Amino acid sequence: MSVVQKTPINILQQAWKRIAPLELADNSWDNAPYPKNDAKKVLLTIDLTTDVCNEALDLEGCSLVVAYHPPNHHQTKNRSLKLSNTLQASLLKLSAKGISVFSPHTSLDSIEGGINSWLTTAFGSNLKSSTPLEPKFSSGSSVPAHLAGFEGAGMGRFVELHEGVEAAEAVRRIKGLLKLExxxxxxxxxxxxxxxxxxxxxxxxSMFKDVKADLYWTGEMGHHQALATTQAGSHVVLCHHTNTERGYLSAVLKDKLREELNAQEGQDGWEVVVSGKDRDPLLIV
Structure with a gap:
């Protein structure tokens, strides 16, 4: 009886099913092919910029870049890639070296223990409840057997606190979690x-339009919506888009992915590295 050898593709697929199944993703955003070579080093980033691409190319043994945001997804789906486009060029350069790019954006957004859940930890023990703004599964509906354990999945989070806090304290906690000045x-x-x-x-x-809360916390919001929100008596905290996402890579995903990859039978030696070149394109100066 022959033994079927597990490939890195199988290994990553099985690990990701336990972390954030792609069935929970919004496929209009995500682009998540699996890696196709044998090295065991993964680079985590929010965006696949030129600097991050070069970092991956220089990283010995790197077989996969997990880029939370699908690189240039509006232009790459069902279209050819061109070297004249900077983001597309990065994809082509990585592909030429056998490095695959995996973008699990909204599956990581939606799970309990995902990015939005991680943001709620800013409120520590004062957190009374946390529920999705848009649940993946409606109340009373059955959840597919292979998604057991992900019943609480959904986009965004609505938080209730045990004890109310002043706005300045909420802002302090948000800055502390995200390490922002x-x-x-x-x-x-x-x-x-x-x-x-x-x-x-x-x-x-768009996630907030039918939600009433004392504070709305996100990366970015349009001027008119922010104005309407404050005029209606609520508070707004904006941190720039990727600043609400990047800390999750080091705080949670790095160790979780490494553990899941190495936990599979016959597997060891997987290494997960967080990019040192990934950063928000905008600074407050």
């Missing part, structure tokens, strides 16, 4: 105690 803050005419928080990593404007 400055954020954008919008206050209503009369500041109030924060008891509920609507959270969405990245760009949360």
């Amino acid at each position: 400055r954020v954008q803050y919008g206050a209503p005419a009369q500041e109030s105690i924060i008891k509920t928080v609507a959270i969405c990593a990245g760009s949360g404007g």
Whole structure:
């Protein structure tokens, strides 16, 4: 009886099914092919920039880049890639060296223990409850057997606090979790105690439209929506898009992915590295 050898493709597939199954993703955003070579080093990044591409090319034994954002996804789906396009050129350079790119954006957004759940930890033991703004599964509906354990999946998070906090304290906690010196803050005419928080990593404007909360926390929001929100008596904290996402790579995903890869039978030696070149393209100066 012959023994079927597990390939790195199988190994990553099995690991990712336990972390954030792709069935929970929004496939209009994500682009998640699996790696095709045998090295055992993974580079984590939010964006696949030219600097990150070069970092991967220089990283000995790198077989895979997990780029949270699908690189230039609006232009690459169902179209040819061109070296004249900087982001597409990075994909072509990595492909030529046998390095695959895997982009699990919204599956990591939606799971409990994912990016939005991680953001709720800013409130520590004062966190009373955390539920998705848009649940993946409706109340009372059956969850497929292979997604057992992911019943609480959904986009964004609505947080209730045990005890209300002043807005300045909420901002302090947000800065602390994200390791930021400055954020954008919008206050209503009369500041109030924060008891509920609507959270969405990245760009949360559309996620918040039917949600009432004391504080809305996201990476970016349009001017008119921010204005309407503060005029309606709520607070807004904006941290720039990727600043709400990047810390999750080091705080959670790095160790979780390494453990899942190495936990599989007959597997060891997998290494997961967080990019040192990945950063938000915008700075507050």
